[in-house]
Amino acid sequence: MSRVSNALQMYMLLQVRNIMKIDEIAEILEVTPRMVNEYKNDLEKAGIYIGSKRGRNGGYYLENTFNLKAISITEEELEALKMASEVIRSGNYTYATEFETLSSKVLNMKKDFEDISYYNKNILKPIEMKEKEKRIWTNVNKAIGGKNKLKIDYSSIDYTGDGPKSKTRIVHPYGVFDYEGSLYLYGYCELRKEIRFFKFLRINRYEILKDKFKINSEYNLKEIINKSFGIFNDEFINLKLKIYYPMSQIVREKQYAMNQKIEEIDNKAIYFEAKLKGYKEIKSWVMSMGSLVEVIEPIKLRDEILKEISKIRKIYE
Known part of the structure; x- marks a missing residue:
């Protein structure tokens, strides 16, 4: 790391741990104790003053600790950060551990911040x-x-x-x-x-x-993705489904396409219509609803699902 990066890392360490011995900081940053003293001087030139305490429990500490109000971080923003951290951690994302470390550094600056009871259920990855x-x-x-x-x-x-x-x-x-x-x-x-x-x-x-x-x-990924049911970018299809309860209630609660229309048939069934891309994923989604859905349009999808039903029947026979 560069000298500036190491100085900032030392500052963040002192924010989280309150007081640290010079040798401990040097070991984490993989530098000599003399360089830790140099970083102290660099930080003090920037207005971040570091005190020192002698004795067995002594070490460097921040004299002017970071104030969340100075950068206008609100309680709601802290709650959002905590929730985002939990979503990433429980979702087993690639940099979940690193993000959790980063967010904890910010959250720990406010000692009276209460934990949020929240969990994100996602498919875990090996x-x-x-x-x-x-x-x-x-x-x-x-x-x-x-x-x-x-x-x-x-x-x-x-x-x-x-x-x-x-x-x-x-x-x-x-x-x-x-x-x-x-x-x-x-x-x-x-x-x-x-x-x-x-x-x-x-x-x-x-x-x-x-x-x-x-x-x-000219390529706009967001625009392309928003027109698809999933991520497949193929031809548009006009999809019309008749969906029965309880799947009708689940579909009511989600936005599958920006142009989707839902028409109430009665309190147990709906018509779902949308123009979108992603034929393979649409087919998979429709089949996942089993006997609680009927394909009205397109006829091609209706015919393909009938063929799949025939294949499934043969497997179980």
Whole structure:
């Protein structure tokens, strides 16, 4: 770390731990005790005064502790930070531990802050998968920042049932997004000649190339995603469903599309209509409702679900 980074890290340590011995600070920062004294001088030049206490329980401490009011952090903002920390921690996200450490540094500055009784239920990810995402994210971000092309060996899902197929692709990495707890890279694929999404966990090998690329400034990820049921960016379909209770109540409580319309049939059934993309995910969602839904439109989806029902029946027979 740089001298400035180490000085700031020392400041944050003293905020959380109140008092620390010089040798303890030096060990954490991986510097000599003499450098810790230099950081003390640097901080004091910036108006952050550090006192020292002798004795067995002595050490450095902050004379002018950080005041949350100085940067106008409200009680509601602290509650929001605590809730966000719990969402990330319980969701088993890639940098969950690091974010929890960061948020605790802020929350611990206000000693009388009460804990929030809140838990976020999410599908937990195996540790090795989470570590793989972290490794890929670190390198992918370097490629994004430097606008370097990526060479990846990617295993895509084959919906024909023939099994996974791995192909080498050259990708212009635009950015990273999270979908249902998994990380995805999005960018221009030279093989497909279009913007594609690549799930981190399906990237088998990757290499940052020296070749540079230019981002297509007209591509708007947020706009694309908001038009899709999930993340598949295919053709629009006009979806119309008849949904029965209790699924009708669950659907009422969610926003699946910005243009969705819900028409009450009676107190037990509704019509759901929307124009959106993501055919495969729409089909999966409809089938997950079982006998509590009937597809009105499109006819193609209705016919495909009938075929799936026939396949399921054969399996159980």
